[in-house]
Amino acid sequence: MSPEYALNGLFSEKSDVFSFGVITLEIITGKRSTGFYPFKQSINLLGYAWQHWEEDRSLELLDPCIGTSIAPPPQVAKCVQIGLMCVQEDAADRPTMSMVVSMLGNENATVLPLPKQPAFAIGRNHPVKEPSSTESKSSVNEMTISIAEGR
Structure with a gap:
């Protein structure tokens, strides 16, 4: 989801470009856009890819299942660069x-x-608190119940 849509509810053709960039990076890396990325302050694939790009290690992002025989290094670097251009914050x-x-x-x-640096790329210094099983799953007004389930 593009930052302008997530933060302000604004949708444009540039929102589609953002989504294309995310999908491009997912295909190159073989990783989901959300998940655990133990690389400095990265909170997602965008931050993970950005850190590699800044350190001139974008070729390390290539999924080993793809390999350089299928995707030559210059093409991989070009696709990473284009993917990162598509997910820029502005x-x-x-x-x-x-x-x-x-x-x-x-x-x-x-x-x-x-x-430029992608949107939603850098995390916080503290972990996100997971709700405990004893916490209430109902809303403040107890009119609705929200149950978070993974895909």
């Missing part, structure tokens, strides 16, 4: 989908713009 900084298609399809691409 929607105005993200490319349009037509620009993404052009960047992906152009073998003789000129230098691509450098991505």
Whole structure:
């Protein structure tokens, strides 16, 4: 979910670009966008990928099941860079989908713009508190019951 939609309820074509970037990074890494990423302050795949990008280790993101024989390193680096460009925090900084298609399809691409830090990439210094089984699962007004279940 794009930050402008999550925080302000605003949806645009740049929200779709954000989603495309997340899916691109999921395909490259073979990991889900949410989950446990034990890398510095990363709270999700976007932070994990950003940390690798900043340290010039984006090729390490490639899922070992894919391997470099299927995905040559220059193509992997290009896809990581494009994926990170799509998930930039400010929607105005993200490319349009037509620009993404052009960047992906152009073998003789000129230098691509450098991505800025993605939205929701850096976590907090303290862990998120998990509700205990003894805590009430009803709302404050006791009119509804919310039960959180995983997929």
